Amino acid sequence: MTAPRVRATTILALRHGGVTVIAGDGQVSIGDQIMKHGANKIRRLADGAVVVGFAGSAADGLTLFEKLEEKLKEFNGHLARAAVALAKDWRTDRVLRRLEALLIAADREKIFLLSGTGDVIEPDESVLAIGSGGPHALAAATALMRHTDLDAEAIAREAMAIAAQRCVYTNDQVVIERV
Numbered sequence: 053m054t055a056p057r058v059r060a061t062t063i064l065a066l067r068h069g070g071v072t073v074i075a076g077d078g079q080v081s082i083g084d085q086i087m088k089h090g091a092n093k094i095r096r097l098a099d100g101a102v103v104v105g106f107a108g109s110a111a112d113g114l115t116l117f118e119k120l121e122e123k124l125k126e127f128n129g130h131l132a133r134a135a136v137a138l139a140k141d142w143r144t145d146r147v148l149r150r151l152e153a154l155l156i157a158a159d160r161e162k163i164f165l166l167s168g169t170g171d172v173i174e175p176d177e178s179v180l181a182i183g184s185g186g187p188h189a190l191a192a193a194t195a196l197m198r199h200t201d202l203d204a205e206a207i208a209r210e211a212m213a214i215a216a217q218r219c220v221y222t223n224d225q226v227v228i229e230r231v
């Protein structure tokens with residue numbers, strides 16, 4: 053018998069009106085069971101200058117937070133260089149490449165998606181989302197950014213609420229961090 057897959061979440065990052073935010077829901081599910089409602093999948097790194105969120109295995113996500121923090125120290129807080137270095141290590145290191153998580157990392161100017169396949173992706177628009185509710189949050193945030201006067205935090209909150217209504221692996225207990 054295989055272990056039930058730890059499912060999903062929704063992590064959303066956006067920059068709007070000169071403000072960058074990352075939002076994450078609090079639900080932790082294993083199979084079809086909700087195990088926790090108020091998990092925090094968002095962390096501040098580099099003395100608060102970088103905010104990261106993960107989707108996937110909690111232990112793997114936390115390990116990647118630590119590794120990114122090390123890279124940020126190595127590259128004096130330069131997010132792009134740290135992200136590329138982490139992605140390279142993640143892809144080539146025998147232990148790290150088994151980690152099952154995705155990361156979004158953001159500072160005041162950049163938002164990146166990092167994966168274990170070596171991806172370091174900066175979106176064309178200043179909005180990015182991962183996890184099972186990611187497509188819902190991404191679509192909602194994009195529309196709100198284009199067609200409302202809401203600020204970055206209000207857009208993130210509303211987009212996450214929409215994702216929670218559409219994705220069974222996402223809840224409405226949202227943590228939002230502003231960079």
